[in-house]
Amino acid sequence: MTNKISTHDQSSGGSGPVILTNRHLLGIEGMSPIEICKLLDRGHMFADNPHDGVSDALNGKTIINLFYENSTRTRVSFELAAKRLGGSVLNISVAGSSVKKGETLLDTATTLNAMHPDIIVVRHNCSGAALLLSQHVDAAVINAGDGRHEHPTQALLDALTIRRRIGRIEGLKIAICGDIANSRVARSNIHLLGTLGAEIRLVCPVTLLPANIGNMGVSVYTDFEAGIEGCDIVMMLRLQTERMAGTETPSQREYFNLFGLDSRKLMRAAPKALVMHPGPMNRGVEIDSGTADDVEKSLIRMQVEMGVAARMACLEALIARSQ
């Protein structure tokens, strides 16, 4: 398995933490291509040296993971990233916390703020919640997913994964397939991959297509095979099971038939096409197991690995910005 084809610029990635314009990392929209590339370069460096003490940027720093939605990989990924940089991590999940007792987001923010954390990583089911939190705390805020809005570190880790495997993003044909309407991963990837010069196609049933998305520099397909035709990357999104019970789509069976990815459909993509999925997967709904587990074609495990590296770059950048 040759997962690590480093084509990045080692010198820039190794030159030190990235300095961002903004104090918080709330979304990809509005970030410059230079900032994005610097984060990716730094991410490359961390991916190359996952266990070495490359940086102790978070030494003596406190990072709070504040998760209003269940999450395994994102939370663990942030925790690992922070610990590898020497930071102390506190995890707060909503179940079993004062939030369950009716505390509002801003009251929780005020409480946490009084403990002087350096970074708060927040996931919330409402779009805009990370921005709201950032307006009321002194810590830098990282958006780990806000409603349907953005999930910037996911887009960064996806881009890092693509760059490490293919070496570039510019000029690639990338299909993002599935529940676009409800996906923050799709939105962040549209901004990021588009900013870096990829051609982006959205492939989904028309009922899962948000209004006027064509204005965001993408082309839209409702025929799966036509949509992924010739694509270098086929990125599948998770479809929540409640959306397959006759609401947005008629049934799970029909969805998999029309919009699920299997090895036969994947043949319509470019010969060396690669498959991605932000996880967690619904096997047999949006992707079949054969495709998901194909070590030659699937980048899904690598995405998880790159998640830690990308988040190390983000955490380090925000700490550097705050000093």
Place this chain on the structure above:
Amino acid sequence: MTGARFFNAHLVDPSQSIDGLGYMDIKDGVITAIGLGTPLKDNKIARSVDCKKTILAPGIVDMRVQSADPGSEHLESLSTLLAAAANGGITALACLPNTRPVIDEASAIDSLCLRASRISGPRMYAYGAATRSLAGEEMAELGLMAEAGAVGFTNCTSSIRDSLVMRRLLAYSNMLDKPFIQHCEDHSLTIGSEMNESETSTRLGLIGSPSEAEVIIIDRDLHILRRSPARYHVAHISTRAGIDAVRKAKAEGLAVTADTSPPYFLLNELAVSTYNTAFKLSPPLRCEDDRQAVIEGLADRTIDAISSDHMPVDRDAKMQPFGTAQPGASAVDTLLALSLTLVHQGQISMTQMIESLSLAPATILDIEGGTLSPGCNADFILFRPDSSWIISGANFISDSRITPFESQPVQGLVDATYVKGMAIFSRD
């Protein structure tokens, strides 16, 4: 010696086509004379007021106000609502029945209007709930509420979903000769919606409310009206399609009227871009083309009236993520100044603006006010249209201080508000 004379006033009264410097005499709460120019000296008049060329116009009749009292007095009490309205130049207001308890029977109307009458403030009217508990299913006691003084019937912030219920409500309201006020929204299209559906909603990841949700209900109701004539009023209209439908219906001769509110002709959906919940309103702020259509609709009188759409909301309900924040904003304090923006921009004449704020709503509801004709109640305001100030919720007299126009400079300051010849507000 009794009565008072207001002279050197810029009189604006659309009902009598008066627009010019002149005077007005009042006695025992009633207007006794009005005329352009300088009046002959009358020694019997006890008090003369030099208006110094400020505008003297009929008081504002605000036909869409939500009162938190009774039931949610912590948001706003009746007395602060009325004081804020007086400060804003409002001399009469019609309160929606979504109080707690709901105004769905005659005693609730009696109670609210009686309490309001003990407070020196604008004349207060109430709508009756169209259906019991506003559930949209069983008809409330419309006849008894009409006898108790209900000025119309409405289901407040929701449309009547069931077409048969709607048909019966329209027919029954018509039998009582009362208008039916409809908030036009096809709720099945707007479940969970957070803002207007558009590229902006897609970018922000907020659930969109498609603008056609308004016209779908208007069109349905117009079809019912053609078979069953009634006085039908579209509340806070906000979309081009809805306005076009009303325009056609009026041309057809149907008894249709409409009102809108300042956010819909001064703001568009882009205001939501920072997730500022002060801009979360119902109906949601629409696209720029809709905003233009609202101005056109006001200019050609497709939209008859402008109401404040005042809704008491406190900070707690707004200091939340956009999705869970409550819609609505405080508005009686700012209605006149915001509306005058269209006059200052040259979109609508002062006379027509005064008509939209006073005569038109008074006519729709068939209540006193909206005119300076001799013999009518002396409900009027004095205001300086060019005086500028900056809107700040913190300075509102209303207990509810959330406004989508925070920090916005406006022109138009009320100097005094009179109801039945008594000053219920005076800046001095």
